[in-house]
Amino acid sequence: MRAADPLHALGEDPGPVCRCCEADDHSVCASLTPDGLRGLRVIRGNARIGAQDAVFHEGEAAEAVYSLTSGTVKLSKLLGDGRRQIVGFVFPGDFFGFDAEGTYPYTAEAITPVGVCRFSTGRLAQLRSQTPELERLLFERLVADLALAQEQMLLLGRMTAREKVAHFLLTLSRRAVRRNDPASPVALPMSRQDLADYLGLTIETVSRTITQLKRDGLIGLVRPELVDLLDVAALRRVAEGGGSD
Amino acid sequence: MRAADPLHALGEDPGPVCRCCEADDHSVCASLTPDGLRGLRVIRGNARIGAQDAVFHEGEAAEAVYSLTSGTVKLSKLLGDGRRQIVGFVFPGDFFGFDAEGTYPYTAEAITPVGVCRFSTGRLAQLRSQTPELERLLFERLVADLALAQEQMLLLGRMTAREKVAHFLLTLSRRAVRRNDPASPVALPMSRQDLADYLGLTIETVSRTITQLKRDGLIGLVRPELVDLLDVAALRRVAEGGGSD
DNA sequence: CGGCGCCATTGCGCATTGTCAATGTGTGGA
């Protein structure tokens, strides 16, 4: 149960206090006016969740929406025979758990220990109707999520293993920068299995591809879960279908 | 330019009048109160677009959001070397063209002749802020689209060719039923190439797989673009990873 | 009425990726 916790070493250990609605610039809460913020604070609940534990499961009744305050969460869908697809990684400031049909369309599991804010769907719905500003911000967030999902569809359907991995590393780097983390030693809080399930590959192919990129001098492995982007330009060329690179 | 127009024969020929905001139950407009509806009518523009023509292109400034009134539209993303991924098909009543970054994240092209309603982003934004009901409906729609995209990610990343095709046919059938069309002879308004680009396969693999399903008695081809679902239960088993079926 | 052209289908050889299995590596516990 107690898995390696690479993020601990990287200073993303969840602090003792829920930082919901006090997070960085990219958080929905940070864009709210004091009034809207107050509303959110009133209806929110906090929770700390251990690494590898689930926030909710695919198919369960969707009773709450969550906002991540610290750590990393993975969202995954299962096929009957156990095949798994990770449909997204959640970083601090992101919302997850929205749903149209009354049941969660995916399982949400903590990769590292995480802190979340919990908003019961009912109370959030009420607050949303009273706070157009909040509704609007959530909408923007959702549009961005959809664009991200579509980008991932392009990756899953049309990229080679090498392109997938390069693209993924660059995306992680970009997201790190937006959280004011350094662009280059990129942390991979997720396991190789998670990576494979996100990129539509097997764990072995992921491993081999990373080794290949390392051998070609595009990246360096500080540790298995900490990657140096040595040649970003070349990585970018690979990610865009640059063939030989 | 004048391509085959299978939908014409299927009674989905766009009528002489834009039916926007008069569409079926599943349209956003149909759920609006008379007041909200009036607002939408006021700001909308109409357009008819010929088969194979683009509504807008990936990367263009996003100046408007669209609602489809008749026909079928495909949404696609391109890789530098021409590889293409279709990220969604749009049917009457659906909205498309939302964006977070100021530019469209995909290209929208008419598969058949289509009719659309056009809402300039500016005016729609204003109306949305005045009509919480509308904002809420668009939000629900977006959540559903996101769930659909995630389902497609599972398909693209983890399903075999056979499973992909079976899943696709069943999905089309379900969507047809929701539009009050028959479940079984399912119309495929899109070309084999579009199908391949949607399922992350090549045109040849799609063709071979369809032939295989036909040989196994699960489907029948009335015409290449009209498929009989002969054994829905078996198809369902295949789509869920039923292995041998 | 015949030919041309587009799209779908089929055949065949090949490559990328998956599968199965063994070997390394690093961390925590005895």
Next chain:
DNA sequence: TCCACACATTGACAATGCGCAATGGCGCCG
């Protein structure tokens, strides 16, 4: 300190799906 376990890496082989090319079918145009 050593062992055990989990995870990552590497290797050998198989298979699914791809690429290229030829054939077939159908509608449009001359």
